[in-house]
Amino acid sequence: MNIGILGGAFDPFHKGHESLIKGAFKSKLVDVVIVVPSGRSPFKPGHMISPAPYRYYMTKEAVGSDFKDEPVFVSDIEMTYSGTSFTINTLRELSKPTYIRTFLESNGVDLKRVKENHKYYWITGSDVLTSFEKWHEPEKILKITGMLVASRPGDGVDIKEQVKRLESLFGFKPDIQTFDIKGVEAASSDIRISRDYKNVPDSVADFIRTHALYEGDPFEGASDEACECFYEYAIKLYRYLGQNRLLHTLNVGILSLKYARIYDKNLCDRALIAGELHDCAKELDEEQQRDMAYELVGDLFTEKKILHSPAGAVLASREFGITDPGILDAITYHTTGRGGMTLLEKIVYLADKLEPSRTYADLSKERELAVTDIDAALRMCVKSTKKKFESRGQKVHPLTVDFMKDILL
Numbered sequence: 001m002n003i004g005i006l007g008g009a010f011d012p013f014h015k016g017h018e019s020l021i022k023g024a025f026k027s028k029l030v031d032v033v034i035v036v037p038s039g040r041s042p043f044k045p046g047h048m049i050s051p052a053p054y055r056y057y058m059t060k061e062a063v064g065s066d067f068k069d070e071p072v073f074v075s076d077i078e079m080t081y082s083g084t085s086f087t088i089n090t091l092r093e094l095s096k097p098t099y100i101r102t103f104l105e106s107n108g109v110d111l112k113r114v115k116e117n118h119k120y121y122w123i124t125g126s127d128v129l130t131s132f133e134k135w136h137e138p139e140k141i142l143k144i145t146g147m148l149v150a151s152r153p154g155d156g157v158d159i160k161e162q163v164k165r166l167e168s169l170f171g172f173k174p175d176i177q178t179f180d181i182k183g184v185e186a187a188s189s190d191i192r193i194s195r196d197y198k199n200v201p202d203s204v205a206d207f208i209r210t211h212a213l214y215e216g217d218p219f220e221g222a223s224d225e226a227c228e229c230f231y232e233y234a235i236k237l238y239r240y241l242g243q244n245r246l247l248h249t250l251n252v253g254i255l256s257l258k259y260a261r262i263y264d265k266n267l268c269d270r271a272l273i274a275g276e277l278h279d280c281a282k283e284l285d286e287e288q289q290r291d292m293a294y295e296l297v298g299d300l301f302t303e304k305k306i307l308h309s310p311a312g313a314v315l316a317s318r319e320f321g322i323t324d325p326g327i328l329d330a331i332t333y334h335t336t337g338r339g340g341m342t343l344l345e346k347i348v349y350l351a352d353k354l355e356p357s358r359t360y361a362d363l364s365k366e367r368e369l370a371v372t373d374i375d376a377a378l379r380m381c382v383k384s385t386k387k388k389f390e391s392r393g394q395k396v397h398p399l400t401v402d403f404m405k406d407i408l409l
């Protein structure tokens, strides 16, 4: 089969990407297209773009809603291999028979076709040709893959000329094919800045709103080191958590940072990381959670629903290298609260209840209060928790009783 690959940051995926894919199919040079959102991007270091899981899931939503009839699939490969996501590395990993066969099969491609020998085409805009030699290991890229170059009327690139140039530069004739597109011209950076979503699929606009993306700089106040950790942990968490919980936990990290900016700037880095990791153990199996919880706090947490909080502290220290006792406590007590909570613990507790994708109740009042009076917001949340327990006839955890006394008196 001819497999087209479209790589990019997709922050966000927009209608320009959509028209590239449609154009590639129209050219009949590809049988399937694999969209690969970048993981650890070599070109956009730091926190210039959204953490990888947001972009991966947003792209999945877009592709799921826009390409119902064409075989377009999204690959998480740049989140599953370690190291910087250079195109050459991604191509090497993606084209390994074990990977590509499993990937295509799991996406429902006919087994006969899966087993064929595949030819790869990197799908790109024509401007890329003019500076392609600056890519990391460009010759090696062109030995693994052909290029499928989109030509837009009036884009000012003489593709034939560029192919000749690359041929003489590399000493062999690369397989470069072209196709025409009309479609929408859009730039992700413009969309992020303007927050005008007319050029993104509806599913993407919904995703952006649900997770409050592109609302100012979410990492303002955090150090570069903390941001780097956040981005790396976000990729690592992909191994531990499914879509909703992973996005929830990233949202909690970002909202915790926002509260830290308001209440104590010195807590910014720690709030970001504690919030991000607070639910890291929630999808481990119950026995594992129970053992880890016991290891940290003995019999203090026995109920299934809350095991993941002490277990999370153990996982955060064991697998993510967290040693800061304040961060570990914020993770341990995020479900129950406790008497005498630190500001960091309160921040994570509250952010967990109020992060933007939470829709279990109308939280507008709590959200308003949270940015002006953290204790008042906590009181509101605790009151509704108390009501919930009472209506279900459930026993309140002794730590929560202490927390309630503390906060309500």
Ligand SMILES: [Fe+2]
Residues within 6 Å of the ligand: 278, 279, 282, 308, 334, 335
């Ligand atoms: Fe939790």
Ligand SMILES: [Fe+2]
Residues within 6 Å of the ligand: 248, 252, 278, 279, 352
């Ligand atoms: Fe949570």
